[in-house]
Amino acid sequence: MRRAAIVGTGQTKCKERRDDVSFPGLIYEAATRALEDAGITIDDVDAVVFGSAPELFEGVNHPEQWCADASGAFLKPQIRIHTGGTVGASTGIAAFYYVAAGMFDTVLAVTGDKLSESPVQLGLSTVYDPILGRQFACGAPSAVALQARQYMHKYGVTEHQAALVAVKNRKNALLNPYAQLHIPNISVEMVMNSMVLSTPIKLLDSCPASDGACAMVIASEGLAEQYADRPAWIKAVATFNEGVYYAGRNFADPLALMEAAKKVYKTTGITDPRREIDVAELYEAFSFQEMLWTEAMFFCERGEGGKLVESGATEMTGDLPVNPSGGVLSTNTIGATAMMRQAEAAMQVMGRAGQHQIDGARTAIAHGWGGGIQFHTLMIVSTDKN
Amino acid sequence: MILHGDITIPYKWTTGPAIGRFLAELRDNARIVGARCAECNKVFVPPTDVCGQCFKPLDAWVELTGEGEIIAASAVHYQLPWSPLPPPYTLALVRLDGADTELIHLAQEGLKTGDRVRAKFKEERSGTILDIDKFVPLADATVEREATTTQPLKEVRGQVSLPYRWSYGKALSRFFQESRDNKRLMGTRCPRCLSVTVPAARICTRCFVEATEWVEVSDHGVLETFTTVHLPFPGQPTEPPYTYGLILLDGASTYFSHLIEEPVESLRCGMRVQAVWSDERKGDLFDILHFKKEES
Numbered sequence: 244m245r246r247a248a249i250v251g252t253g254q255t256k257c258k259e260r261r262d263d264v265s266f267p268g269l270i271y272e273a274a275t276r277a278l279e280d281a282g283i284t285i286d287d288v289d290a291v292v293f294g295s296a297p298e299l300f301e302g303v304n305h306p307e308q309w310c311a312d313a314s315g316a317f318l319k320p321q322i323r324i325h326t327g328g329t330v331g332a333s334t335g336i337a338a339f340y341y342v343a344a345g346m347f348d349t350v351l352a353v354t355g356d357k358l359s360e361s362p363v364q365l366g367l368s369t370v371y372d373p374i375l376g377r378q379f380a381c382g383a384p385s386a387v388a389l390q391a392r393q394y395m396h397k398y399g400v401t402e403h404q405a406a407l408v409a410v411k412n413r414k415n416a417l418l419n420p421y422a423q424l425h426i427p428n429i430s431v432e433m434v435m436n437s438m439v440l441s442t443p444i445k446l447l448d449s450c451p452a453s454d455g456a457c458a459m460v461i462a463s464e465g466l467a468e469q470y471a472d473r474p475a476w477i478k479a480v481a482t483f484n485e486g487v488y489y490a491g492r493n494f495a496d497p498l499a500l501m502e503a504a505k506k507v508y509k510t511t512g513i514t515d516p517r518r519e520i521d522v523a524e525l526y527e528a529f530s531f532q533e534m535l536w537t538e539a540m541f542f543c544e545r546g547e548g549g550k551l552v553e554s555g556a557t558e559m560t561g562d563l564p565v566n567p568s569g570g571v572l573s574t575n576t577i578g579a580t581a582m583m584r585q586a587e588a589a590m591q592v593m594g595r596a597g598q599h600q601i602d603g604a605r606t607a608i609a610h611g612w613g614g615g616i617q618f619h620t621l622m623i624v625s626t627d628k629n
Numbered sequence: 630m631i632l633h634g635d636i637t638i639p640y641k642w643t644t645g646p647a648i649g650r651f652l653a654e655l656r657d658n659a660r661i662v663g664a665r666c667a668e669c670n671k672v673f674v675p676p677t678d679v680c681g682q683c684f685k686p687l688d689a690w691v692e693l694t695g696e697g698e699i700i701a702a703s704a705v706h707y708q709l710p711w712s713p714l715p716p717p718y719t720l721a722l723v724r725l726d727g728a729d730t731e732l733i734h735l736a737q738e739g740l741k742t743g744d745r746v747r748a749k750f751k752e753e754r755s756g757t758i759l760d761i762d763k764f765v766p767l768a769d770a771t772v773e774r775e776a777t778t779t780q781p782l783k784e785v786r787g788q789v790s791l792p793y794r795w796s797y798g799k800a801l802s803r804f805f806q807e808s809r810d811n812k813r814l815m816g817t818r819c820p821r822c823l824s825v826t827v828p829a830a831r832i833c834t835r836c837f838v839e840a841t842e843w844v845e846v847s848d849h850g851v852l853e854t855f856t857t858v859h860l861p862f863p864g865q866p867t868e869p870p871y872t873y874g875l876i877l878l879d880g881a882s883t884y885f886s887h888l889i890e891e892p893v894e895s896l897r898c899g900m901r902v903q904a905v906w907s908d909e910r911k912g913d914l915f916d917i918l919h920f921k922k923e924e925s
Contacts, residue, residue, distance in 0.1 A: 260643075261643065262643055262783050262784065263645075263646075264643065264645050264646075264678070265642075265643050265644060265645025265647075265648065265678055266643070267645070267677070267678055267679065268645040268646075268678040268679075271678060271679045271686070275684075284684075285684040299636070299638055299789070301640075301642075302638060302640045302642070302787075302789045311681060312677060312679045312680070312681025313678065313679045313681075315681075315684050316681075317681035317682050317684070318682075357643065359641070359643075360640050360641060360642055360643065361638050361639065361640045361641075362638070362639070362862050362863045362864065364860065364862040364865075365638055365862050365863060365864045365865070366638060368865075368866075369636055373632060373634055373793070373795045374632050374795055374797060374801060374913070374914070375801075375828060375886065375914060376886050376914075377866065378866050378867060378914055378915070379858070379866065379867040379871060379873045379888055380873075381858040381860055381862070381865065381869070382860075382862065384858075384860055385856050385858050385860075385873070388856035388858075389854045389855070389856050389874070389875055390854075392854040392855060392856060392898065393853060393854040393875075393898065396854065396898035396899070438859070439857075439859045440858075440859055440860040441856045441857065441858045441859060441860055442856050442857045442859075442893070443856075444856075454643075486834035486835070487834075488826075488834075488875075488883045488884045488886075489834035489835050489883065490819070490822065490824030490825070490826065490833070490834070490835055490882035490883050491824065491835075491882060492883070492884065493853075494854065
């Protein structure tokens with residue numbers, strides 16, 4: 244397997260409604276920024292990987308065809324990836340597979356969604372089985388509410404601890420110009436008093452719905468060093484799945500994420516993730532999830548996710564900053580969201596994260612989540628090629 | 630068994646600068662405009678935001694006469710719910726004078742490759758591609774119109790609505806027949822891990838083996854988790870607020886998802902609940918109306 248690295252990233256400004264551009268226009272914005280960041284042109288790109296979430300969000304099937312021009316795929320090999328909420332990460336991982344396998348040397352991966360085009364919870368509700376459960380499922384919030392309640396019941400985490408996550412990430416977002424939500428006066432009281440969406444989840448425990456796109460350029464060893472002075476070497480990736488209602492399931496035990504974490508730590512030789520990883524970008528669409536994901540990724544003991552956030556360890560000044568970008572709680576396009584985690588992790592190790600740069604970040608981990616609470620992806624990037 | 634249903638979603642599609650201007654020109658000036666790529670000099674009609682070949686944004690506008698040539702034509706003889714006209718009608722690829730791409734549109738019957746045509750506009754126009762009524766032979770008189778300044782259209786509204794017939798499959802068909810006819814909840818036992826999947830399923834998720842042994846489980850069980858939904862959205866099948874949860878029925882190894890009707894304050898993870906059956910059962914999830922606190 245060849246070594247491969249992220250050598251350029253591009254994000255659009257995300258907004259509740261980008262009425263200035265079409266969906267292909269958004270894709271073009273992210274793609275050109277990634278090429279610019281890598282210092283290359285579309286002529287240097289050997290293949291394009293395109294990703295977006297359910298077509299029902301934009302109501303146009305074959306989004307890879309609709310966006311062929313705008314993603315730079317004209318007369319190039321192009322594939323499309325779709326894996327629910329993890330699609331952004333799977334698209335980056337597919338581009339990595341291409342380069343690592345030696346199929347192509349330089350690959351452009353581009354993802355996005357324009358969630359303002361339709362009622363997003365209506366589209367999301369169509370991911371439920373039509374015979375068993377679509378009748379009263381309420382998009383993503385109600386499913387995650389069931390998870391949050393079970394997590395609170397099993398481990399005793401609290402709504403107040405979840406609110407700490409919501410505040411931390413919204414404060415970080417103030418340092419990220421691309422983030423959608425900028426709430427300067429965010430506080431625990433604001434979160435606790437915000438409108439209830441689906442108990443115990445309140446409005447400010449939840450991500451917004453965004454129009455936005457993200458792209459990355461992934462290049463092989465040899466080229467990567469030419470394109471970037473400090474490439475983000477991809478050290479390990481994992482995409483794991485679990486069933487929806489399998490026997491013995493407990494939503495407080497994200498088995499797929501635990502398996503994914505074991506795999507990427509083994510591949511990279513990480514034995515103490517809390518100490519060896521400098522920064523994490525997690526897919527916390529809802530505040531409770533960040534605590535649960537940090538446990539499942541072995542940053543702390545099971546049930547200690549609430550205490551981890553209380554300790555301040557996951558703040559930008561802590562020993563394990565989580566979501567310095569402001570995370571999914573500040574921006575959620577769905578299609579691009581998991582790629583934004585990878586791009587942000589890469590920006591950290593490349594030293595290109597601007598105001599939300601974590602000093603000295605050398606190893607970063609990016610997580611993706613999606614499906615009926617069962618898809619998980621991980622990617623570890625590092626300044627260290629070997 | 631089959632469940633009949635549909636997915637209907639309203640949309641507001643952002644046009645972007647190119648199509649926004651194109652549609653506004655159709656509506657306000659009965660005029661067709663294209664966009665030129667500064668790199669390759671090609672003119673795109675309808676305009677797009679990006680020249681795919683040069684990977685550059687298109688930003689130079691070109692006004693066209695609305696006259697051109699038929700590149701290919703086809704008489705359509707079948708009808709779909711969204712067909713623009715009753716069949717037969719003629720669909721054509723039209724290369725407008727000054728354009729480097731073709732426009733797909735309706736054409737007068739009998740037109741063929743190489744014929745010279747012009748766009749005939751409707752009198753009432755609303756900013757859609759059908760503001761052009763159809764392409765007609767050039768010989769027909771042209772109506773001269775004065776152009777005014779137009780504001781690009783920001784969005785186009787529409788809806789996608791598709792009817793479905795979802796097949797239950799063998800296992801769920803039997804599950805719902807039993808629930809409808811006998812008020813019985815059936816599961817399937819995995820021969821390997823011995824777990825019982827409810828509602829019945831052909832495959833054990835964990836073991837990926839066929840579960841062929843049928844077992845009846847109780848309509849009583851434990852409420853594992855629950856939520857009260859307050860968030861409304863267009864097209865929601867159940868009107869909020871309502872409470873639903875995941876129930877581990879006695880004898881089952883998997884969760885059963887259903888509505889819970891009890892005062893919210895009295896609900897706890899781990900409490901005992903029981904099904905309340907409907908008197909009018911049709912073989913679907915609502916053969917059970919909801920779950921309530923177990924009667925002692």
